[in-house]
Structure formats: structure tokens, C-alpha cells
Amino acid sequence: MRLRATLLAAGILAVTTPLSAQERSVSLEAQDGLTLTLYQNDLGLVHDNRWVPLVQGENQLAIAGVSERLIGGSLSLDAGETKLQLLEQSMLPADLTPHELLRRAVGQRVRLVSTDEEGREVTEEAVLLSMVGGPVLEVGERIEINPPGRIVLLNLPQGLHAEPQLGVTLLAEEDGAQELAFTYLSSGLGWQPDYVARLSEEGGTLNLEAWATLQNDTEVPFQRADLRLVAGSVNREADGQPMRAMRMTAVAEAQSFAPAPPPPPESASDRYLFDTGRKVDLLPGEQKRLLLFSRQGVPVERTYRFDGLVSTHGQLRGPVNAALILEFENKGEEAGPLPAGTLRVYEPVNDRPSLFAGEARLSHTPVGGELSLRLGEAFDITATARQTAFERLSDESYEFAGEVTVRNAKDEEATVEVGGSLPAGSRILEESSPHEAESTQRPVWSLAVPAEGEATLTYRIRVNH
Numbered sequence: 001m002r003l004r005a006t007l008l009a010a011g012i013l014a015v016t017t018p019l020s021a022q023e024r025s026v027s028l029e030a031q032d033g034l035t036l037t038l039y040q041n042d043l044g045l046v047h048d049n050r051w052v053p054l055v056q057g058e059n060q061l062a063i064a065g066v067s068e069r070l071i072g073g074s075l076s077l078d079a080g081e082t083k084l085q086l087l088e089q090s091m092l093p094a095d096l097t098p099h100e101l102l103r104r105a106v107g108q109r110v111r112l113v114s115t116d117e118e119g120r121e122v123t124e125e126a127v128l129l130s131m132v133g134g135p136v137l138e139v140g141e142r143i144e145i146n147p148p149g150r151i152v153l154l155n156l157p158q159g160l161h162a163e164p165q166l167g168v169t170l171l172a173e174e175d176g177a178q179e180l181a182f183t184y185l186s187s188g189l190g191w192q193p194d195y196v197a198r199l200s201e202e203g204g205t206l207n208l209e210a211w212a213t214l215q216n217d218t219e220v221p222f223q224r225a226d227l228r229l230v231a232g233s234v235n236r237e238a239d240g241q242p243m244r245a246m247r248m249t250a251v252a253e254a255q256s257f258a259p260a261p262p263p264p265p266e267s268a269s270d271r272y273l274f275d276t277g278r279k280v281d282l283l284p285g286e287q288k289r290l291l292l293f294s295r296q297g298v299p300v301e302r303t304y305r306f307d308g309l310v311s312t313h314g315q316l317r318g319p320v321n322a323a324l325i326l327e328f329e330n331k332g333e334e335a336g337p338l339p340a341g342t343l344r345v346y347e348p349v350n351d352r353p354s355l356f357a358g359e360a361r362l363s364h365t366p367v368g369g370e371l372s373l374r375l376g377e378a379f380d381i382t383a384t385a386r387q388t389a390f391e392r393l394s395d396e397s398y399e400f401a402g403e404v405t406v407r408n409a410k411d412e413e414a415t416v417e418v419g420g421s422l423p424a425g426s427r428i429l430e431e432s433s434p435h436e437a438e439s440t441q442r443p444v445w446s447l448a449v450p451a452e453g454e455a456t457l458t459y460r461i462r463v464n465h
Helices: 002-010 098-104
Strands: 024-026 031-038 044-054 057-063 076-078 084-092 109-115 121-130 136-139 142-145 150-153 165-172 176-186 189-199 205-216 222-231 266-268 271-282 287-299 301-310 317-329 341-349 352-362 370-394 397-408 414-420 426-431 435-439 442-449 453-464
Touching (some): 031 189, 271 287, 287 317, 397 414, 442 453
Parallel strands (some): 024 057, 301 414
Antiparallel strands (some): 084 165, 109 150, 121 136, 136 142, 205 287, 266 271, 317 370, 341 352, 352 370, 426 453
16 A cells, blocks of 8 residues: 555655536436437438426436437527526447446555465455556555456446437526427438239229338337338538537527327428327337338329330341339329339239239339339240341431331230330431320330230331531
8 A cells, every 4th residue: 555655745646536427317217208200311300308306506428329420510408488598418338338437436445355375265456556457556564567357347437438429518597307308410310112013803993002210220219209201312511410428518598399299191391201200119220110001992004115126227126025114103192202212013813812923113203203113024025026128318317117027925915015215316307106205305106005916016217416
């Protein structure tokens, strides 16, 4: 002990006092409401209401259950009519670790527990002198460096946290418990929609289910949260990064942020907000899939299509299989906006379990929008194409002719679309079936191909450059 006194007198060894002695913890048990608003681009907006004990003057709070991926600069605070000022905010690291415990205990009395030659446990009083490069202890009249055995602390240093916490310093005008609403943005949260479409046995309608897959890539459990989903992405700047576990000071007066949740789905900021009307638990690392809505008896048309068979290419093409396309309109009394996502189609097969018929990616589709879903290739619908004539009229113009033969091996008639891809300045001179123009360079012919039969499209086209 004489060595310790000498070190103290020389100022080499300092007596540490507990850090954050006035810091008060605000646990999840103080939570009085939680709203989770998820976006489609790795972003969540958290509204967290807590009952917080405050004293007049400065308050240091460590708030548990706040996302460690909180985006710096996004925190706001609403205290109702209570006047508060937010002086400082920081993400406090999870520092309740063996090394940090020993570092905080430097200069304090500890116990060294070791085993003697006969296997008996021996306990000695000691003083922890340093943790630089490993523990240095004064044990009686000797100095032990990285001693064998284990070091036992006599008390738990204050200010350590078993999990990341949000540290805030508030200035309050009066004492008493107050309900505070913390609002912040966090990465690591989000949702994605996907759809399940089940075709009817007749094939003329489908039943559509929309599902939401929620994702929590933070270390925080969100429990009994009111869930809202925003369809569409919002712009994010590169400097909106998560706060690291270090001190950050932001002198700003508390601001109010309390949007009222509208009924789903409602247009909001050029996007759509779905208020699910339910409370969910979303645990760390969890993916959860929820039914968003369902619609029954949506009219649908099955189409077969070939693209690029009518073009300036002179070589024989085919046989190629037609693309299988399902088309329907997003309309009707139950219609609502369809956020972008993957739609998977299932088709009944007599009395046996349904078959997976394919999937397609939907873009954001408003009410009244049309959907065209390419589900793969049709086995029984094939086509060949060839050029039958080519004539150059001048250096700036030419004509070409061709034919497309479509074959149908099914036992029922099929409607088949043949799409062209023409150069600028094209004009159709002759055609065996009338076309419709998707654009000036993309004509489409519709052919009725009989069961177990074929149909042929012939055409002649002039191109003027």
C-alpha cells in the first residue's frame, strides 16, 4: 500500500470517480406508445413516447431501446406544453465489457483469486494500478503484471451500459415526470411488398393478395408498435449517416413532430401511406410477413406475344416460343395503389394442387393503371419468321417484305400478338392483318390462331432515311 500512496502523491495514479453520476436510465418499461413507419429504401421513422422523470435544470438521460443506427441530425423531441430544451445528444456504446470494467476500476481495491500448487483457491486483497497493456496489480508488497487467476471487483462502476443507448441532456423548467415523444429516423428498417395471384379454374379472373415483408436489421426490439407503411422511396443524402457510439453535440430547441395517422391507403407527399391498424412485434434480425390487403375476382386476360420478329433482319428466325403474358387493370371498387414488388402467379390443375406459373416485377401502379406480366414462355405456341423480299430504292430508301408463321399446338384457339421493331422512317405498305401502333416504330399485329393449327402474317414495309 506504500507504493500506491507514493504513486498518488506523485500524480501518476489518479482516483477515478464514477462517470455520469447524475445520469438516469429510461428503460423500455417507461414506454407509453410506439409507432413504426417503414419505407421501402432501408429507412424507418420511429415515434417513441416515454414517461421520463425530470428535475428542474439539467437532466442527463440514457434511453434504452433506441436504434443504434439512428441517423444523426434526425432526432426531435416533443414535450407537449412542457418547456424543454435539448442541449446534447449522443449514442452511448454498449461498454459494459470486462476490459471497460477493469479500466474503470483502476486505482480501486479489487481481489485477486488464484489457485495454489495444491489446487486450492486463494484470495488476496489488491489494488488495480493500470490496464495499459494488461492488468498491473499491487498485491501486498509485490507488483503483479498480467497475474494468473481472475480479478474480482468489489463494486460496479456507474455509467456503463449493457446495450447501446441514446444519451440526451435536457434543460427542464420544473420537476416531475413528463411524457416525451422522441422521433428519429433509422436505417436498418424497411419493408417490401410482394403479391400472390391465384387464377380461377376458368382462367378469366384472379384473386390477388398483397403481402408486406418487414425487416429489422437493428439490435433493438420494437414491440407492440403501431405499424405504418409508406409506398415509394424518399430521397436520402449521403451525409445522413447513422450516429456512431460517440459524443455528438447539437444545440437546438426541441421541436414538435406529431403527424396524425391517416386511414389506409392515403396519398401523402406524392406517395401512399398504409396504416395497417394493427400492433406488431419486430425483433432484432427478424423478417415478418403480413397480409396487407386482398382482392377477389379481378378480370384478367391471357396473351401470347412475340417481339422482334418483324424487323429488317433478313435471316430466318425461329422457331421461338411465345412469351406468356397476363394483363389486367387496377380498377374497381376495391382497387387501390399497388406498390412496386414481385407478383407470383399460381394456376389450378384440375383437382390437384396449383402450379407455380411464373413471376414478374410490378412497378408502382396507381388506380386505373394497366399491368402486363410476363410469366415465361408458352410451350405450345411457336413462330418462325423470314424475309421474303428486299429492294433498295435509293441511297436513302428501301423496301422489305416478310412473313411470320405462328403455330398453336393447344386444343383451343389462341390470340397471339406479334410485335415489330422498325427503324425510324418506316411505313407499312401491305399487311395481311391490321396493326395497332404502340409507338411509331413498334407496330403490333393480333392473330387468332386456331387449335392445333397455324396463322401467317405477311407484310411489306418501306423505310425512308
